[in-house]
Amino acid sequence: MHVSGKHVILSLVLFVFGYLVAVSYEQAQNLLEDEEVSVEEWDRAFYYRQQLIDFEERNHALEQQINDLRVELLQTETSLSEEQQNLMSAVDLKRELQAYVGELAIEGPGVFITLNDQDYVPDRANVNDYIVHDRHVQLVINELLSAGAEAIEINGQRLLHNSHVFCVGPVITVDGTTYPAPFTIEAIGNPDTLLQSLELDQGVIDQLVNERIEVEYGEKHVEMTPQ
Structure with missing residues (x-):
């Protein structure tokens, strides 16, 4: 069988084309895998970010509840202090009246x-x-x-x-x-x-x-x- 120069050139062209196709396929496969990894990482980041937002909202709500309880506690302490002062004044007045009428030494x-x-x-x-x-x-x-x-x-x-x-x-x-x-x-x-x-x-x-x-x-x- 006689192999001409054209056959050699054609064989070389087909070999190069096949090599390029193989390389392109491998690169395309790697690119797809990278895209899949990126999507998974983005989904994971979005999930954690959403969890952080939810945590911050709950934390803010708890802080508001604590502030409300502090205000309520302050109001209660003020009310108790006023009641205690009124009670002490009443006791002092009672003692004064008892002393006035001779009931106390x-x-x-x-x-x-x-x-x-x-x-x-x-x-x-x-x-x-x-x-x-x-x-x-x-x-x-x-x-x-x-x-x-x-x-x-x-x-x-x-x-x-x-x-x-x-x-x-x-x-x-x-x-x-x-x-x-x-x-x-x-x-x-x-x-x-x-x-x-x-x-x-x-x-x-x-x-x-x-x-x-x-x-x-x-x-x-x-x-x-x-x-």
């Missing part, structure tokens, strides 16, 4: 003033001019109250807003209880203010001494029991 700085009958009574003198009367006791009480006394008692008996003091011969009666002289009046309040009020020129002490009443007074820590 109280104590504090204050003063005492003791009034006693005159030991010496001249002959032919009127004895009533040398003993303590209810007006003397009331004079001291009024002065102490006007000077800011918070509570007053006579011979250990608390005086209330409706108390009555009156004289029966040589004794005085306080709300039905009778006491002989001496009469010790104790008051809780600012000692300096109370004493200054009693010691005013031509004041209570001077009047009592001028009416021949024996007077002893001074500063004292006063304790008063409930009535």
Whole structure:
């Protein structure tokens, strides 16, 4: 068989063409595989991105709930604080009223003033001019109250807003209880203010001494029991 130059050239052309086809097929196959990988990676990235968006939205919703709960808690604490203050004010008022009506024991700085009958009574003198009367006791009480006394008692008996003091011969009666002289009046309040009020020129002490009443007074820590 005789092989001409044309056959050789044709064979060479077919070989080159076949090689190019094979290479092109392989490249095309690789390209398809790369595209498939890219699509899978994109789907995976999209999934995780969507999960992240959902997580951020849930996180934002939880933060909003936490803020709402904080506001509600703050409002509750404010309300409880106001209620506690109101309760404390009510308790203080109750104690103040109880102390005012003598239901509670109280104590504090204050003063005492003791009034006693005159030991010496001249002959032919009127004895009533040398003993303590209810007006003397009331004079001291009024002065102490006007000077800011918070509570007053006579011979250990608390005086209330409706108390009555009156004289029966040589004794005085306080709300039905009778006491002989001496009469010790104790008051809780600012000692300096109370004493200054009693010691005013031509004041209570001077009047009592001028009416021949024996007077002893001074500063004292006063304790008063409930009535």
